Amino acid sequence: MIDRLRQMAIFAKIIDHGSFRGAARELRLSPSVVSHHVSQLEESLGVALIYRSTRKLTLTAEGHRLLAATHKMLEAVEGELVDLSVSASAPSGELRLTVPSVLSQSLFTQQIAAFSQAHPRIKLFLDFSDTRRALIDDGFDIAIRMGPKVKNSATTRKLFSVERKLVASAEYLAERTSPNDPNELVDWDWLALSPAQNVPLVFSKAKGTHTTIRPQARISVSDAQALYQLAKAGAGLAIVPDFLANEDVGSGSMKYVLPNWELHAIDVFAAWPANAPKHGLIHLALDALSHNMS
Template sequence: MIDELRALAVFAKAVETGSFRAAARTLALSPSVVSHHVSQLENKLGTALLYRSTRKLSMTQDGQALYSHAQAMLQAAESGLNALAGRAAEPSGSLSLTLPAFFARSPLTDQLAAFSRMYPKVELALDFSDEKRDLIRDGIDLAIRIGELPDSALKSRRLFDMPRLTVAAPSLLAEREAPRVPMELANWPWLGIRMRPNRKTLSLDPDEAQTFAFQPRLTVNSIDAACRLAIAGCGLATPPAFLVQEDIAAGRLATVLPEWQVEALGVYAVWPANAARESLTLRLVEHLAGENGRAGRPSQNR
């Protein structure tokens, strides 16, 4: 049983960090040891838990079910350790957080508000900006980052996957013949995001995907701005689903090739490696991870 519990903890860390390498760095293990633990767990259960590629991991349906139980196990263990460590005193102090500006309109902001109400003696400084901040240089405690994370000395935890939609203004769609497959969109006008590559991957099912590069007509450093320009008919965009649901319902935007799913982006909490386990930073990370775990994956498509 001890071996299975250890393997469960390693499996959960691999999911949180998004790769065996990142999990190994967090757990002070080698990637091969992390892979061994996950493989042993899969062999014992007789089912695949993770789909592996050279760049990322994704959970199978069985993996998603097991991950929720692994989270509950780790949270229960953490709560017990915290109680015995005498951390019952009400937290206080200051905590700085930077996150992309468009999250101001997402459920994530509601979760931060809940944290603030839960700990009224904690002073939160929230920096909503689409420009990537340097945590060490700028003295920031925690960042919310999107997409693949570069190897660094920072620690990270995957919070949720953010669904996106391919959208365009009805006026733009009326100018062109309706596309049949994603590759036909390569020569359409696109809106580029400075922080994201000019490349899209759309999937029909797990076994069929198309990836293509495009040359943007306009490039901006704000996803909110890209949404407004898309409404104005300036090009295609793939914003987070929660940002454009009202515009789609109102007819200002329409989905393009709705049966083809644009690749979702992982959303991570990132913090300096020297943050103490009992720090406000880790308390906020646990709060966000717990909120998104209870809401289900993906939690931002609401």
């Protein structure tokens, strides 16, 4: 079959060039080899395809039929080769990501948009949710997570860090004496994310001063954006990513509590299946997001 296809392609080249010699030059073969391939094709089919004279070549009826079929075959193959070449230079496919809902308010969404614009043949499905989705069981290619001090591994990579701030509304703070130490806040109204409501809070200050407190949450919330909105409404203190509060702090409606004390930043990292191809779409996205957010 491979020999037959080669003979058909040579046959079409002969007719396109109008001579055995012209086809031989393009194919970098000798005229005798070109002639041999056509003779073999005619013999295998049991029909004459070309009438030869000293001045020109004339197709037989069978030659016309075979030429039309051969052109269709070559056009189809060349089209596929072009598509494959484009695919190699322009990656295509689908990526499914699960992302913490709070990051929809961060620069992370801009980085996802930039990746999509750079790779228009990649279709993205983004699940923004504070419900922790299973990477494999729920069918995701990449899971974006948030946690403290994440180390890179074979299946995880830190993308960037998010500063956390203790905030409260200006209205809430107006009714209370301004605190100077975290311990003064233990009995205040605390709002907390449900997964982290019992985690001790470590505050640090210049010169290595550290203080740990264990406040009890008055309200526990499963969504970070809802947590912030409750704090904004005056329900109490909340620890939130700085990008949620920056604009409101700038306008004066929200304030940083204990601005001279710091909380540990939280890492945003990616996790992916162990069998992900090293040069596939998953690592293409990871490299882009790591670079853009660094």
